[in-house]
Amino acid sequence: MxxxxxxxxxxxxxxxxxxxxxxxxxxxxxxxxxxxxxxxxxxxxxxxxxxxxxxxxxxxxxxxxxxxxxxxxxxxxxxxxxxxxxxxxxxxxxxxxxxxxxxxxxxxxxxxxxxxxxxxxxxxxxxxxxxxxxxxxxxxxxxxxxxxxxxxxxxxxxxxxxxxxxxxxxxxxxxxxxxxxxxxxxxxxxxxxxxxxxxxxxxxxxxxxxxxxxxxxxxxxxxxxxxxxxxxxxRVAFWTRWGFELLITSILAVGAVGLLINGVRKKHRFLPLFPGICAVAAGIVLHNRMKFTYALIVVGIFILAIGIYCFIRRSVQRG
Ligand SMILES: [Zn+2]
Known part of the structure; x- marks a missing residue:
């Protein structure tokens, strides 16, 4: 951009x-x-x-x-x-x-x-x-x-x-x-x-x-x-009450996916580790008993697993 x-x-x-x-x-x-x-x-x-x-x-x-x-x-x-x-x-x-x-x-x-x-x-x-x-x-x-x-x-x-x-x-x-x-x-x-x-x-x-x-x-x-x-x-609109929280969560989640795609594509060694950590952190930080934050943690752990796999593979290739 x-x-x-x-x-x-x-x-x-x-x-x-x-x-x-x-x-x-x-x-x-x-x-x-x-x-x-x-x-x-x-x-x-x-x-x-x-x-x-x-x-x-x-x-x-x-x-x-x-x-x-x-x-x-x-x-x-x-x-x-x-x-x-x-x-x-x-x-x-x-x-x-x-x-x-x-x-x-x-x-x-x-x-x-x-x-x-x-x-x-x-x-x-x-x-x-x-x-x-x-x-x-x-x-x-x-x-x-x-x-x-x-x-x-x-x-x-x-x-x-x-x-x-x-x-x-x-x-x-x-x-x-x-x-x-x-x-x-x-x-x-x-x-x-x-x-x-x-x-x-x-x-x-x-x-x-x-x-x-x-x-x-x-x-x-x-x-x-x-x-x-x-x-x-x-009585207030849903967005008025939850907007700020949803905005932060979306930015973190979108950022996590973006980092993952970039990290996998460019064969970066450490980059794939961050999106998962980012998503898990978002889920934990924003944990408020809304169901989707649990989903975020699960997705984050999944992304983190991919990141760890990429990291180990690239470390082995280079080592
Ligand atoms: Zn006081």
């Missing part, structure tokens, strides 16, 4: 992406936690559908971050803000608590994820099919006991402990104040992709959190009425 044609294609792709990218808001409705003064009473009442994930709602004067829908811009009210080139909104509520504070499941459910995840330190996600919600518990302790993925939990079960400031997504140089990042979203984790604005692990988002299905946690926790049929998910 000539360099002029390549530039024209890249320009067209950039224009297409710009045209498709959503209009990001400059502000979103935000609200401080509501009704948590008697959080411990909600915790103790087994007749209520949900419970507060900590023993009680407390805030220490040095901790003031972040309530639902608030932006990451530094203001006198937000002490734990961080400067970031993109304006983001908080899709959860943060509750202060010392390291080692026990964290409890807000309702019966299935633990779909329990593991380390970027800035969260240890992260836990629980699906609650009976109310069509999932809950997200971030900044937990990787060094203390916690429940494993796949566990069925009951409302109020101990699931993990809050992490120390150097293991909860922070480090010795950049500690993160000990707190629980608690999110609640309509739908189940499998209803959302791993990548992009709609990703199921999102803590800070560029669109208003409620437009992505995130709910204000304290409002849900203190509510006693659950909508019939569970909490409704936001």
């Amino acid at each position: 000539s360099s002029r044609r390549l530039l024209a294609s890249l320009g067209a792709l950039a224009l297409l992406l710009a045209a498709c990218s959503p209009q990001y808001p400059e502000s979103c409705p935000s609200s401080k936690p509501i009704g948590l003064a008697n959080a411990h009473e909600i915790a103790d009442d087994d007749n209520l559908p949900f419970r507060f994930p900590l023993g009680e709602f407390a805030n220490d004067s040095t901790f003031l971050c972040c309530w639902f829908g608030v932006s990451n811009e530094c203001t006198p009210e937000i002490k734990d803000c961080y400067e970031y080139p993109v304006l983001l909104f908080h899709a959860a509520e943060d509750y202060w608590g010392p390291a080692g504070t026990p964290v409890y499941a807000m309702a019966d459910g299935h633990m779909s994820f329990s593991g380390t995840a970027g800035g969260y330190g240890w992260l836990i996600l629980i699906d609650h099919p009976q109310t069509n919600l999932y809950s997200l518990y971030g900044h937990l302790s990787p060094s203390r006991w916690r429940l494993e993925s796949g566990t069925e939990v009951k409302r109020g079960d101990l699931i993990a402990y809050l992490g120390d400031s150097d293991e909860n997504g922070g480090s010795k140089e950049h500690p993160v104040q000990t707190h629980l990042h608690f999110g609640i979203r309509a739908g189940q984790t499998a209803d959302y992709p791993l990548k992009g604005e709609w990703r199921f692990m999102a803590g800070w988002v560029r669109l208003c959190p409620q437009d992505l299905g995130w709910l204000q946690p304290s409002l849900v926790i203190t509510s006693q009425e659950i909508p019939a049929g569970g909490y409704p998910q936001p």
